[in-house]
Amino acid sequence: MTSGSKLICALALAVLGSSAATAVPTLAVNPASIATDELGTVRIDVGSVAGSQVILRLYVDANGNGVIDPLDDYVVWTDVVLDNVPDWSPNMFSDTDAATGAVTVDVRLFGPLEFPYSAGNFIWQAEDSFDASTQTAVFSVTQTTQTQSVAGTVRDSITTFGVPGALVALVPYCEEGDEALRFYSAFANNNGDFVIQVPAEVECRNRILLAIKPGFLTSFTGQPDLVFDGTSQFTNQDPEVTPGTWIADGQLQYATGVQAGGGIPGVLMFIGSDDGLVSVAFTDENGDYSFLLDDGDWELEAPEDGIDTRGAVSLEDSTSFTVSGGAAVISTLTLPAANAFFEGTLRDDVAATVAGHPVNARRNGLCDPLCYDSFTYSRADGTFSIGVVAPTSPATYDYSLAVESPLTGLVGETISCETISLGQTLTGRDLDHFAPTNFVTGT
Structure with a gap:
């Protein structure tokens, strides 16, 4: 073989090797849209997987353009799926595709508030653990038009500008003896605008309209206080949030089981202050989360909702700390695995x-x-x-x-x-x- 032929072969091998290294997984989501009260599963098929696991993420797509925009879009759900490895709980999302290099999962209860789902535009992302290559697919959760509704804009309390992608929920406060199951909710668009549809028959007619978003603080004081009469049509209802100042990082871990010491992904974390403020964060694939908080005394309780699909069990645990003029590190919270x-x-x-x-x-x-x-x-x-x-x-x-x-x-x-x-x-x-x-x- 001449030196020229050797050079051509070497270049061909380099190109093929580069192509293999940069191959991205395929991703199909079926159905691509569901209603807020739909109870079936959503099937996610990931192909061309080179690694041993796939990280699934669900992003809010505030402007609905189908592209992850770092300034406005953020992750509201995460899971780690092992190729051909079953999980320990029937509520977890295991790979049902027997082929190596392909992952199929049927997911449910994947919204921040679990069920009913929060209306909005979303983007599914699959990441191959082999080389961190990703693929995306658009997704939406739609609302059925009801006899009652609430519309408005989520606003920054300092600038009064709209807050893109904030989650807006009708939080019930019930008369004694009444209970409410549903937090009717929707994600705001890239202008901060939202509409929430509410059925005529609603548990607990008294609701506070609250907005939450990572990096912001929410107060229960001064927010829209609504009473539904069966035909209510509320407009220009503008809940407010305030940007936080100091970073506070932590991790949620499994306390027991085969994953003991490992992080619990995709869990919505709530934190509250002595001043009546709340903030939220979502755990990533490693169980890590990050708040932006103001000075004050804060308490973080171990979560209860959404952990069953992670194979964990709720146990009363909390950690308290003070933020004063700088960043804070939150003590690790742990939850036992179901056995x-x-x-x-x-x-x-x-x-x-x-x-x-x-x-x-x-x-x-x-x-x-x-x-x-x-x-x-x-x-x-x-x-x-x-x-x-x-x-x-x-x-x-x-x-x-x-x-x-x-x-x-x-x-x-x-x-x-x-x-x-x-x-x-x-x-x-x-x-x-x-x-x-x-x-x-x-x-």
């Missing part, structure tokens, strides 16, 4: 299955400090799996299973004492609703 499961079906008073409704499992007795508390939503077919923490047999823990916030006008069933050990999956733990037969009234 046992209750499974069943949720039904109404005529034995029809109930989808998208919360179910709770709470450890009984004098359990402090190990008072485990689990929470999940029933699937589209009414079935549920709820993870708990249990000790090694023959030891057991006792749990109560209950319908969380029963359907309007009905009484939810509670199974008061279920014993379970490490590694068990107890099936047939069905929960029903009943029409009340007796009433207690008073003044």
Whole structure:
């Protein structure tokens, strides 16, 4: 082979090697749009995967242009999926594609407020762990037009400008004895404008309109206070947020299980101050999160919502710290991994299955400090799996299973004492609703 031929071959190999190194994964999302109250799963197919895992991220797409704009768009959900490796919880999102180099997951409850989903435009991103190459696909969550609505603009309290991509929610405050399941919500567009559709029959007619966004602070004082009468059409309702000042970093970790010490991804973290301010952050693929806060005393509690799809169980834990003129480091919060499961079906008073409704499992007795508390939503077919923490047999823990916030006008069933050990999956733990037969009234 001549030197020229060798040079040509070398160049060809270099080009092929460069092409292989820069190959990006393929990404397909089906369906590409769902309604806020849709209960099915969204299938995500990732192909041409060279690494052992795929990082999935969901970005808010404030201007709806289908491109991740760093100034306005941010991640509101993250998960790490291993190629051909099952997770330990049926609520987690494992790869169902047996082929190496391809990942298929069916995701649900992927919104910041879980269910119903928050309306808005989004971008799914898949990252190949091999070389950090990425692919994106557009996605949207739509609202059905209802008889009631709220419209307005999220504003920066200092500049009065609109805040792109803020999450706006109708937070209920109920009369005694009432409960509310749904935080009707939507993401603002790139001008800060939003519309939230509200059905005529709404649990808790009294709602505060709040906006949240990472990097900003929200006060409960001075926000729009709304009362819905069944036909309410509110306009020019402008919740405010204030930019934070100092960075406060932390990490959310698994305390037990095969991932002990590893970060818990894709969890919405809330923090509150003694001055009545709240702020939010989302954990990334390593469980890391970052707030922007003002001077003051702050308390961060371990999250409860959204952790079931991460295979974790809620446990009362919190950390307090003071921000004073500079950045702060937040003590690591940990949550145990689920190691046992209750499974069943949720039904109404005529034995029809109930989808998208919360179910709770709470450890009984004098359990402090190990008072485990689990929470999940029933699937589209009414079935549920709820993870708990249990000790090694023959030891057991006792749990109560209950319908969380029963359907309007009905009484939810509670199974008061279920014993379970490490590694068990107890099936047939069905929960029903009943029409009340007796009433207690008073003044």
